[in-house]
Amino acid sequence: MHTAIRVRSLPVYLFALLLAVCWSARAEARLRVVTTLEDLAAITRSVGGERVEAFSLAKGYQDPHFVDAKPSFVLQLSRADLLIVAGLELEVGYLPPLLDQSRNAKLQPGNSGYLDASVGCEILGQPTRAVTRAMGDVHPYGNPHYWTDPENGRVIARAVAAKLSALDPEGTAVYAKNLAAFEARLDAKLQEWAAWMKPYVGTQVVTFHDSWPNFAHRFGLEIIGHVEPKPGIPPSPSHTLATINLIREQRVPVILVEPYFDTKTPKSIAERTGAKVVTLYPSVGGTDGIEDYFDLFDFDLKVLIEALGGDRP
Amino acid sequence: MTVFELLLPAFVAALILTGIHAYLGVHVVERGVIFVDLSLAQIAALGTTVAYLLGYDLHSTAAYLCSLSFTFLGAGVFAMTRVHHKTRIPQEAIIGIVYAVAAAVSMLVMSKATQETEHLKHMLVGNILSVSWPEIAKTALLYALVGAFHFIFRHRFLLISMNGEEAERRGWNVRFWDFLFYVSFGVVVTSSVAIAGVLLVFCFLIVPSVAAMLFAERLWTRLAIGWSLGAVVSAAGVMLSFELDLPTGAAIVATFGAALLLLAGVRLLLPRRTA
16 A cells, blocks of 8 residues: 555656756756857847847858858757748758758748747838749849848847847846847937938949848938849859949949959949959958947948048048 | 940950860860860869969969969879870869869858858859950960960870870980979869850860861861851850840850850761761
8 A cells, every 4th residue: 555655656756856856947048049140149049038048050150141051050940949030032042951950840931930030120122022933033022132231130139128028038128138238229329320321312323232221221322223133153254244333323333242242343343343352241250350230230230331531540 | 234245355355265265175175184174174274263262362463373283283183194094084083183172172161261261152154245355365375375285296295195105115205394384274164264264265275176177187277267167156156145134154155055056967967078
């Protein structure tokens, strides 16, 4: 009789023990967040503070469309509580198989540990009619480089705060406080950046790829052409000629290039037109000195203003 | 700017590339080391990658010297691995291995970098439209030097390429001359790949030589056919790329393919050669 009770209550003890261990571990552990972009990781760190640790799959100096998968990515995903993606099919080339291998059901699209950061952001370049192959390299969901507009950064930060609060209700107050601080800093920075860019509003620029519409939209630049419409495929002579003549006629001062493309083609166009090739970094971590989301715009705007002949602010 | 101003440098560059590559192509085809240019280009790219990681600018002299010394290393490997009589390992196998390993090591080096290296991936994709006149002048001078070097020692190089056993019988230091051949070849390929990209350089090298072999045996006849073909195809390819609005390099490559097909058809119609 005595033994029977002990045997029967063993699972109960074990369960209670397990619960206690989990509980204490949970109180200690921080939320593990994996993001596809360093920008999303930077915003997550701002909002989550001490309660989260964020790991980005793509590094800031990599082309976010093509990321070489490493074994550590699967490990990170399998242990993660939350996955934040840029969405709009930016990661379609590498993320789905990694997600499958991670066997982490929480992170599957639509589940609790999945956040699409593009939701609610202002997305440019959405086609107004049905996309067909004939239209070439048009993105059916709009341009996926939306985080280059700091107002979209605000939207992302709010969504991240809401998601973190849902996953970790105890931290709700902390997340709200951090979000408020982030937004206050953003408001101040937006005013500062607008003041820097005031003399250059309306400047016409040519970009290497169509990666900068949100940046241009926010800071008052007008993009009038692209050097290489499709990555990796050199532009045809008539396109090159049209670009050269456009830059000459409109006296376009700068050609904006992402750091992960060779500058051979833009440089040759610059030589024939007198425009300057300017490398702008599309993401946090692109180079030394871009440590968080605010550094990104500080850095890019300073480089741009200097190239336009202004004094470095 | 007019179409003519844009296309002229590309066309002149194509002519200069034809000049040296149609000649080197004869050697390459005779030796049966078809992919040696890809392999050397990949080694050179590895050298540039290493220089870049050491902190030198991609288009600086230091980076060029580094890629050149890697090319010398490759030349040394190819000179040492002439067909091995005991094991019958074909040299093409070594060339393939060197290519794969050099490409993989570049990738490994890049993956450990803490700076932006993504554009190094585009290094072997040239854009012949972006070539500038100073670049053309520099390249022409370099190729003229290499051409002169080959002309002076033509008897050595040609006999070794066409009849290596005879050269060995004469007691020549074949490995030494092979090394010189691959070094000069590497110097040419490194700068031509930077201008035109791997695909186009491969075509300039192999297609004129192969096409000429359809019709002629004698060296100078083959060279004449190769040079004419290269010039005509370059002009046609550049024009086509403009008319049809296509990337210029790829258009020239496709034109080379079509020209070779056409010539092979003509060859079938001609009476059989009496060897």
